[in-house]
Amino acid sequence: MKNNPVLSVKxxxxxxxxxxxxxxxxxxxxxxxxxxxxxxxxxxxGSGKSVTALAVMRLLSxxxxxxxxxxxxxxxxxxxxxxxxxxxxxxMQHVRGRHIAMIFQEPMTSLNPVQRCxxxxxxxxxxxxxxxxxxxxxxxxxxxxxxxxxxxxxVYRSWPHELSGGQKQRVMIAMAMACDPLILIADEPTTAxxxxxxxxxxxxxxxxxxxxxxxxxxxxxxxxxxxKVAHRSSVMRNGRVVEHGLxxxxxxxxxxxxxxxxxxxxxxxxxxxxxxxxxxDFLFEKPAPGDERxxxxxxxxxxxxxxxxxxxxxxxxxxxxxxxxxxxxxxxKRVTEYxxxxxxxxxxxxxxxxxxxxxxxGCGKTTLGRSIMRLINPWSGQVIYKGVDIASLSAGxxxxxxxxxxxxxxxxxxxxxxxxxxxxAIMEPMRVHGILGSKKARKQKIFGLLEQVGxxxxxxxxxxxxxxxxxxxxxxxxxxxxxxxEFIICDESVSALDVSVQAxxxxxxxxxxxxxxxxxxxxxxxxSVVKYMSDRIxxxxxxxxxxxNDADQLYANPKSDYTRSxxxxxxxx
Numbered sequence: 001m002k003n004n005p006v007l008s009v010k011x012x013x014x015x016x017x018x019x020x021x022x023x024x025x026x027x028x029x030x031x032x033x034x035x036x037x038x039x040x041x042x043x044x045x046g047s048g049k050s051v052t053a054l055a056v057m058r059l060l061s062x063x064x065x066x067x068x069x070x071x072x073x074x075x076x077x078x079x080x081x082x083x084x085x086x087x088x089x090x091x092m093q094h095v096r097g098r099h100i101a102m103i104f105q106e107p108m109t110s111l112n113p114v115q116r117c118x119x120x121x122x123x124x125x126x127x128x129x130x131x132x133x134x135x136x137x138x139x140x141x142x143x144x145x146x147x148x149x150x151x152x153x154x155v156y157r158s159w160p161h162e163l164s165g166g167q168k169q170r171v172m173i174a175m176a177m178a179c180d181p182l183i184l185i186a187d188e189p190t191t192a193x194x195x196x197x198x199x200x201x202x203x204x205x206x207x208x209x210x211x212x213x214x215x216x217x218x219x220x221x222x223x224x225x226x227x228k229v230a231h232r233s234s235v236m237r238n239g240r241v242v243e244h245g246l247x248x249x250x251x252x253x254x255x256x257x258x259x260x261x262x263x264x265x266x267x268x269x270x271x272x273x274x275x276x277x278x279x280x281d282f283l284f285e286k287p288a289p290g291d292e293r294x295x296x297x298x299x300x301x302x303x304x305x306x307x308x309x310x311x312x313x314x315x316x317x318x319x320x321x322x323x324x325x326x327x328x329x330x331x332x333k334r335v336t337e338y339x340x341x342x343x344x345x346x347x348x349x350x351x352x353x354x355x356x357x358x359x360x361x362g363c364g365k366t367t368l369g370r371s372i373m374r375l376i377n378p379w380s381g382q383v384i385y386k387g388v389d390i391a392s393l394s395a396g397x398x399x400x401x402x403x404x405x406x407x408x409x410x411x412x413x414x415x416x417x418x419x420x421x422x423x424x425a426i427m428e429p430m431r432v433h434g435i436l437g438s439k440k441a442r443k444q445k446i447f448g449l450l451e452q453v454g455x456x457x458x459x460x461x462x463x464x465x466x467x468x469x470x471x472x473x474x475x476x477x478x479x480x481x482x483x484x485x486e487f488i489i490c491d492e493s494v495s496a497l498d499v500s501v502q503a504x505x506x507x508x509x510x511x512x513x514x515x516x517x518x519x520x521x522x523x524x525x526x527x528s529v530v531k532y533m534s535d536r537i538x539x540x541x542x543x544x545x546x547x548x549n550d551a552d553q554l555y556a557n558p559k560s561d562y563t564r565s566x567x568x569x570x571x572x573x
Contacts, residue, residue, distance in 0.1 A: 004075065006182055006215050007033040007056070007100075012070030014048075014055050014239075025051045027239045029070075031217075033183065038209065038216040040230030040247055042223060042262070044279070044498045045469065048239040049219045050105075053185050056217075057102055058084060058092050074100070077182070098128040101176035103169070105188035110172055111160040118144075118156030121175045128179045143174035147204060165361055166197035173204065180212055187219045194360045194525035195569040202229055202571075221498035223262060224571030227251050235259045265503040267532035269555065269570070274303040275510070276503035276532075305510045309353030309535055315487060315519050316349040316372070321381035321391075323364075323371045341367040342378070343543040349487075354513070354520040356534030356551060358527055358566065364543040365523045366410075369489045372521070373407050374398055385487070403433050406480035410492035412472035416464040422450075423460035426479045433483065449478040453508060470501030477508065481516070489521045494529060506533060527570055531555055539563050 014026040026048040033039050041049045054060050056072050072084040077099065084092065096102075104110040112120055121140040125131060131139065137156075144152035147170040160168055169189060176184055186205065190198040206229065209216055220226050226233055226247060233247040235256065243256040254260045264277035321342055328337035342364045349355050357365050370376040372383050374390055383390040385405065390398065409415040416425055426446050427439070436442045447457045453474040464472055473493060480488055490509065494502045506529065512518060524530050530537060530551075537554045539547040539562065546560050558564045 004034075005032040005073075006035050006075045007031075007217075008071075008073040009052070009056065010071045010073070012052065012055060012072065013068045014051055014060065014065055015068055016065050018064075025065075025239050026055065029236075029239070029241055031234060031241070033215045033217055035182075035215055036209070036213050037232065038218055038230045040226035040233040041217060041219045041236060042221065042226045042233060043236035044221060044262075044500050047236040049236055050187055051239075052236075053102065053187055053217065053219060056084065057096055057100065057185065058087075058089075059096075059102075075182070094128070097124060097181075098179045099181055100183045100185065101179070101181040102185040103172050103176050103187065103189045105191055111168060113160055116156070117158050117160060117163070117171045121171070121178055124175050124178045139178070140174070143177055144171075146177070146208070147171075147174045148200075149174070164197075165193055166201065169193065169201055170204070173201075173208070177208060177212070181214060183215045183217065184209070185217045185219070188221070189218075190220070190222070190225060195527060195566060195571075196360050198225070198571075199569040205229070222571070223251060223266060223499065228571040235262070262499060265499045267503075267506070267528045269528050269531060272303055272306060272532060275507045278503055278507070279500040303510070305514050307535060309350040309519075311350055313351070314348035315351045315386060317382075317384040318348075318372065319346050319382040319384065321345045321368070321371060321383065322379040323367050323376060324379045340543050342371055345381075345540075345543075345545050347538060347545065347548060349519060349521060351486075351519055352513070352517060353535045354522050354533050356530035356537040357521055357523045357540065358525065358530050358537060359540035359546075360566075361525065363540040365540055366491055367543075368540070369407065369491050369521060369523055373405060373489060375407070399433075403429075403435065403483040404485055405487040405489070406483055406485040407489045407491060408473070408476050408480055408493045410495055412469065412476045413464060415476055416472060418464055420463075421460070422462055422464070422467075422475050425464075425475070426482050429479065430482050435483065446478070446482065449481055452481070452512070453478045454504070468501070470497055470504060473497065473505055474508065477505075477512070481512065485518070487519045487521075489523065491523045492525070493522075495524060495526065502529070509533070527566060539566070 009029060009031040012026055012029045016023045016025055029052055031039065041052065043049050055067055067085060073081050074084050074095065076082045084095065087095065111117065118137065118140050121143060122133065122136045125136040125139050126133065141152050141156060144155055149155045149167060149170050155163065155167065155171065163171065190201050193201065202225065218226065218229055230247040232245065233250045234241045235243040235250065235258065237258045243250060243254065243259045250259065251263060254263060261277065261279040265279060267276060322344060323342040324338040324340050326335050327339045330336040345368060359365050367376060371378045378391050381391060388401065393401065423443065423446055426449065427442050430436065430442050436445060446460060450457060450459055455471065455474055467475065494505050497505060513520065522530060522533050534551045536548065537551045538545055541562050547554065547558065547563050554563065555567060558567060
């Protein structure tokens with residue numbers, strides 16, 4: 001590592017003008033990034049991580065954001081040290097993408113949905129380099145090979161929606177690497193990717209960094225990922241850097257209470273406490289005698305909600321379930337090829353149990369969950385709920401049974417109607433299914449449900465955009481509970497939440513399980529979360545069940561190589 005930083009942020013402060021007043025998003029942030037170095041920037045949602053990166057890139061909206069103080073010094077190859085905040089818009093355009101590139105969190109929204117992937121990369125190359133279109137295409141294909149995309153020619157011609165999440169992220173990395181930048185800013189590049197795809201993306205970024213000698217600013221709320229990729233780490237809270245140092249030292253011996261709180265929130269692969277630590281509780285609880293950490297984090301033993309499932313009679317029995325989708329049609333529209341999303345799956349779920357469901361993206365987890373719910377009609381097989389085969393029910397009979405089994409989707413914002421207030425969103429299914437006799441009774445029940453999931457009566461009248469991601473997920477949980485269900489499928493319900501909010505939602509799900517005697521199927525790509533929540537775990541690959549075992553047994557002694565590879569891909573911490 002060289003002594004002189006390639007990027008030096010000094011006393012950066014950013015504020016936003018809102019209807020509620022001025023919000024200070026970033027306050028006096030100072031960071032140094034050295035050639036070949038990876039600096040990890042970690043913290044909860046709203047801590048100021050992304051705003052800091054966007055300020056460096058000069059991508060903040062001028063109508064809403066204002067940089068009130070600070071300097072961002074960059075070692076320009078031709079001009080020497082320049083303050084990016086003082087460059088003209090035209091000068092900054094030649095820095096952005098050419099010398100400093102950025103990978104955004106959500107590749108689907110970062111890529112143009114109505115333009116094929118290859119031309120999008122070519123466009124970036126043509127803007128910054130003196131190449132003709134033919135040579136730019138050759139460069140784009142070389143980049144696709146470098147980022148290890150399968151069949152680069154096919155990907156070049158593909159639309160973004162035709163690629164998987166991991167493939168879209170590789171296209172974004174190729175676009176960022178198009179001009180051999182000195183600095184790469186990666187903003188949550190592996191969020192919502194499964195562990196094996198995440199590992200491949202992290203390995204790819206490391207090899208590209210070593211090959212090109214660039215500096216990387218890696219932003220994430222996942223402490224395990226930061227610990228794996230970063231040389232140094234800065235922890236942010238409420239717009240300020242509260243701790244900085246070598247990454248392994250920061251996470252092994254954290255000094256600031258907030259850093260210790262973030263670490264304590266992570267589900268452990270070894271212990272299973274009664275409840276996960278919550279950041280605010282950790283910060284403000286009185287420490288246990290002789291221990292600097294919160295007493296909440298040193299609980300031991302078997303939690304009350306674990307292993308309490310009745311083994312007498314399964315509440316759900318799936319028998320030889322198949323769900324196929326048409327992939328190709330031939331002459332006279334005859335089907336010539338199927339995609340076997342779920343193939344010959346059989347298992348049982350017992351009352352009061354949490355069955356974990358894990359596997360890579362595209363393995364069939366979500367399709368299986370939706371087939372059980374009859375949100376997708378299975379091709380063949382049986383889904384027997386308390387002696388009734390859901391798979392063969394008529395629409396009318398299914399509607400009368402629907403309140404008993406509910407689903408909580410991955411994206412709470414997409415599963416709530418933006419123009420419908422929270423109260424009406426929860427009341428609508430109650431009205432459709434005739435739960436309680438009047439609007440007044442339903443409203444009182446909703447008030448109680450909002451309180452049970454940690455919200456307030458006043459939230460009844462607000463709209464989805466007025467809530468954080470964690471709050472929106474609580475609203476979706478309240479909506480599911482409004483139907484008085486016995487069985488809930490949680491489909492990646494905490495995957496997009498930062499570690500502290502995730503801990504709150506997981507604790508809530510376990511408390512509700514005890515209180516209402518609920519049974520869960522818990523779908524997730526995060527194996528540490530699945531192990532913490534589950535009594536048993538089922539592993540899926542390519543639509544088939546690979547392994548089904550007790551959660552602790554499966555982690556201690558995986559029987560298949562595939563399960564072992566999933567466990568090995570979990571970032572060490």
